[in-house]
Amino acid sequence: MRIGDLECEIPVIQGGMGVGVSLSGLAGAVTAAGGVGIISTAQIGYRDPDYRKNPTACNLAAIGEEIKKARQIAPTGVIGVNIMVVTKDYERYVKAAVEAGADLIISGAGLPMELPGLTQGSSCKLVPIVSSARALKVILRYWQGHYNRKPDAVVVEGPMAGGHLGFSMEELERFIPEIYDQCIQEIIALASKQEIPVIVAGGVYTGEDLDHYLAMGAAGVQVATRFVTTEECDAHPNYKKAYLDACKEDIVIVKSPVGMPGRAIRNAFLDRVGSGERVVSTCKGCITTCNPATTPYCITDALISAVEGRCDEGLLFCGSNAYRATKIERVADIMEEFRR
Numbered sequence: 001m002r003i004g005d006l007e008c009e010i011p012v013i014q015g016g017m018g019v020g021v022s023l024s025g026l027a028g029a030v031t032a033a034g035g036v037g038i039i040s041t042a043q044i045g046y047r048d049p050d051y052r053k054n055p056t057a058c059n060l061a062a063i064g065e066e067i068k069k070a071r072q073i074a075p076t077g078v079i080g081v082n083i084m085v086v087t088k089d090y091e092r093y094v095k096a097a098v099e100a101g102a103d104l105i106i107s108g109a110g111l112p113m114e115l116p117g118l119t120q121g122s123s124c125k126l127v128p129i130v131s132s133a134r135a136l137k138v139i140l141r142y143w144q145g146h147y148n149r150k151p152d153a154v155v156v157e158g159p160m161a162g163g164h165l166g167f168s169m170e171e172l173e174r175f176i177p178e179i180y181d182q183c184i185q186e187i188i189a190l191a192s193k194q195e196i197p198v199i200v201a202g203g204v205y206t207g208e209d210l211d212h213y214l215a216m217g218a219a220g221v222q223v224a225t226r227f228v229t230t231e232e233c234d235a236h237p238n239y240k241k242a243y244l245d246a247c248k249e250d251i252v253i254v255k256s257p258v259g260m261p262g263r264a265i266r267n268a269f270l271d272r273v274g275s276g277e278r279v280v281s282t283c284k285g286c287i288t289t290c291n292p293a294t295t296p297y298c299i300t301d302a303l304i305s306a307v308e309g310r311c312d313e314g315l316l317f318c319g320s321n322a323y324r325a326t327k328i329e330r331v332a333d334i335m336e337e338f339r340r
């Protein structure tokens with residue numbers, strides 16, 4: 001797979017997973033195995049002793065540290081970051097990632113309209129995440145008009161994905177994979193006119209899934225959920241166990257404080273929130289679209305609790321395939337299944 005002048009052996013990008021689920025451990029392992037490892041910058045500095053006092057400073061410092069550690073694991077190969085557009089101080093995160101030498105930035109949860117301006121003069125590749133051809137058209141027009149450039153690749157994220165989803169509740173019910181394939185086809189047709197590689201995300205679990213999208217004209221796939229149940233994933237073992245224990249019925253759509261639907265494993269925490277309890281602590285002002293006065297819970301605290309293994313107090317984001325994991329795997333073994 002090629003993205004600009006970047007090349008990797010296996011056409012798999014590991015999807016960025018916040019908070020703390022994809023850091024240097026997972027990203028480094030995926031890159032070392034021939035794919036593209038992605039570090040999520042969402043509250044990336046949460047383990048810093050000063051995090052509660054100054055989250056942004058800790059997050060910005062951790063971007064460089066995690067990229068450096070990932071490069072120690074995978075001295076050659078492509079390492080990128082995922083930065084959500086709704087991150088407060090988004091610009092500073094982008095600049096920190098460029099300074100730290102990220103090979104590419106993948107950016108969704110909003111349209112990354114100003115990304116080219118923030119990375120001007122660097123060779124960092126820019127990869128927006130979209131869920132519709134309409135969103136891609138808006139980005140293409142704006143980037144062309146304002147920056148005279150196009151995305152180096154585009155990730156199309158479908159309704160089977162994990163974390164926040166770029167769909168309404170109604171669309172999530174309607175878009176079964178067969179129907180969403182038509183949207184993917186439309187996006188591939190649009191992108192291919194400008195020779196932009198398309199990476200398909202959401203529900204990709206096996207090599208056969210990869211073949212399906214390659215046959216449709218995609219350049220590769222982005223895979224997240226499958227990598228959670230690996231030795232190298234940066235989450236606490238309890239987080240991985242929650243995936244192993246989950247059955248299909250446990251995987252639910254939740255309304256996230258960020259203002260978008262999300263997919264997660266039903267647990268004691270979601271039951272408390274569902275019964276109307278408000279679980280809010282001091283506001284860290286991390287997400288531009290969250291309103292601390294009305295939010296049912298602090299998403300940052302809920303995601304930190306989960307990744308640290310206090311799963312009953314936390315939000316366990318997952319993709320629709322999370323129930324399929326039956327054992328902890330090694331990243332290299334998974335990647336071999338995707339070698340073509």
Ligand SMILES: Cc1cc2nc3c(=O)[nH]c(=O)nc-3n(C[C@H](O)[C@H](O)[C@H](O)COP(=O)(O)O)c2cc1C
Pocket residue numbers: 014015016017018019021040042082084107108109129157160161162163164201202203204222223224225226316317318319320321
């Ligand atoms: C635990 C978890 C956390 C995620 N966090 C983020 C995130 O912080 N930013 C983002 O853009 N996508 C996030 N995603 C989405 C993934 O990057 C990926 O595109 C998607 O989950 C792919 O579908 P799959 O999980 O079925 O493979 C997350 C997914 C999971 C499972």
